[in-house]
Amino acid sequence: MASSLPAQLNPGTYAIDTAHSTASFSVRHAGIAKVRGTIAISNGTVTVGNDLESSAVTAELDAASVSTGDANRDKHLTSADFWNAEVNPTWSFASTGVKVDDDDYYVVGDLTINGVTQRVELPTEFTGAAVDPFGNSRVGFESELEISRANYGLTWNAALEAGGFLVGDKVKIALDVSAIAQA
Numbered sequence: 001m002a003s004s005l006p007a008q009l010n011p012g013t014y015a016i017d018t019a020h021s022t023a024s025f026s027v028r029h030a031g032i033a034k035v036r037g038t039i040a041i042s043n044g045t046v047t048v049g050n051d052l053e054s055s056a057v058t059a060e061l062d063a064a065s066v067s068t069g070d071a072n073r074d075k076h077l078t079s080a081d082f083w084n085a086e087v088n089p090t091w092s093f094a095s096t097g098v099k100v101d102d103d104d105y106y107v108v109g110d111l112t113i114n115g116v117t118q119r120v121e122l123p124t125e126f127t128g129a130a131v132d133p134f135g136n137s138r139v140g141f142e143s144e145l146e147i148s149r150a151n152y153g154l155t156w157n158a159a160l161e162a163g164g165f166l167v168g169d170k171v172k173i174a175l176d177v178s179a180i181a182q183a
Helices: 071-077
Strands: 013-015 020-028 033-039 040-046 056-060 090-101 106-112 116-133 137-148 167-181
Touching: 013 056, 033 071, 040 137, 040 167
Parallel strands: none
Antiparallel strands: 013 040, 013 167, 020 033, 020 167, 040 056, 056 090, 090 106, 106 116, 116 137, 137 167
């Protein structure tokens, strides 16, 4: 049985507006605080079918664009200790389906970070549709998920004197996406 589209979400192809979309993350540091950062979405497409099952999402992120507010940390994150942006310059997501559970939506697909691909389910909220002052038809989506960085080969760490490790394994990712209908 096909799941109907949320009200206001019309079938069509939408280009992710990279200037108005954000991919952010947070990870526990030294067991006591969170480090937050962003990685630029370089391009992507949301294809809305006549029903959710015939819809698809693709996106690419620029691994070298990480910004945590500390240039030295950003350089370390893009090094071979972490995701080696020189060898793996792009992170990507390609959906393989959409699941609906009551009123909850999950975009299921393959997330590739550091050259490693894992299946994920993105709990996704359609945040609305609008026509902007320039005549563009826009749609918005939000998603938050948690991944294990070890699952993507991101295992660098340093032991703490009091026990534990400098960088937590669990990484929270938040996506805020605005996409523009294509003619």
